[in-house]
Amino acid sequence: MVDAKPNRRERLRAEAAQEIKTIALKHMAENGTAAVSLRAIAREMGMTAGAIYSYYDTRDDLITALIADVYNSLVQALEEAIAGASGDPVEQVMAYGRAYRTWALANPQEFRLVYGDPAPDYQAPPCGPAADAEHRACTALTGVVVSAWPWAERLHGEGGYTWDDYSPEFVVMVRSAFADLHPAAIALAMRLWGRLHGLVSLEIYGHLRPQVQDPAKLFHEELVDLTRLLGLSVPVAALSD
Numbered sequence: 023m024v025d026a027k028p029n030r031r032e033r034l035r036a037e038a039a040q041e042i043k044t045i046a047l048k049h050m051a052e053n054g055t056a057a058v059s060l061r062a063i064a065r066e067m068g069m070t071a072g073a074i075y076s077y078y079d080t081r082d083d084l085i086t087a088l089i090a091d092v093y094n095s096l097v098q099a100l101e102e103a104i105a106g107a108s109g110d111p112v113e114q115v116m117a118y119g120r121a122y123r124t125w126a127l128a129n130p131q132e133f134r135l136v137y138g139d140p141a142p143d144y145q146a147p148p149c150g151p152a153a154d155a156e157h158r159a160c161t162a163l164t165g166v167v168v169s170a171w172p173w174a175e176r177l178h179g180e181g182g183y184t185w186d187d188y189s190p191e192f193v194v195m196v197r198s199a200f201a202d203l204h205p206a207a208i209a210l211a212m213r214l215w216g217r218l219h220g221l222v223s224l225e226i227y228g229h230l231r232p233q234v235q236d237p238a239k240l241f242h243e244e245l246v247d248l249t250r251l252l253g254l255s256v257p258v259a260a261l262s263d
Contacts, residue, residue: 039087049062060074090154099124111252137223164207167207171207175207187205221244
């Protein structure tokens with residue numbers, strides 16, 4: 023069965039909902055996450071306060087929708103990069119890292135929304151589209167470590183980690199995607215993410231440029247080092263890519 027195309031009313035509503043999110047991101051870029059206000063957005067759109075609440079019941083609902091969009095955008099970039107990297111774990115690490123940095127530099131405000139200071143008094147729902155998208159982001163990186171685990175296990179398999187080292191909800195989520203996952207692989211994935219995220223965050227928040235002429239070169243060297251952390255042999259071509 024072919025899905026029915028949205029009618030004009032549905033298209034206009036979808037366009038208005040997207041405009042609300044676009045303006046919210048602009049307000050955050052100008053004044054931080056505390057600036058998100060449904061009434062302020064309504065004023066800018068020439069909409070009544072009552073009308074905007076027909077799109078989002080609360081400010082938190084709007085922020086949750088934004089977070090879901092951001093994670094989905096990031097995950098799409100990461101998954102596409104990994105899919106294009108063949109099955110070689112070195113290529114997957116390099117592709118994941120480059121995609122993460124490229125996306126962040128292209129979407130700095132979105133990066134700050136999910137990885138910067140949270141909006142004041144924002145209460146994230148425990149489940150729903152935003153949580154699902156965040157889980158996909160975690161799964162993408164865990165998959166990279168899983169592909170390298172035959173090599174990484176020799177270095178990290180005896181790290182003393184058990185599933186009790188992680189929250190029960192997190193364990194259920196990752197093991198539903200990777201049933202045979204070693205608990206030490208999760209710690210390794212977190213270390214990998216921490217190092218990638220650290221350099222990207224410094225760059226996004228403007229803390230690298232005063233000291234570093236070429237942040238891309240520094241990031242590339244970190245990626246090469248991370249492949250070694252995973253116990254992988256780095257091809258000569260990757261060293262100067």
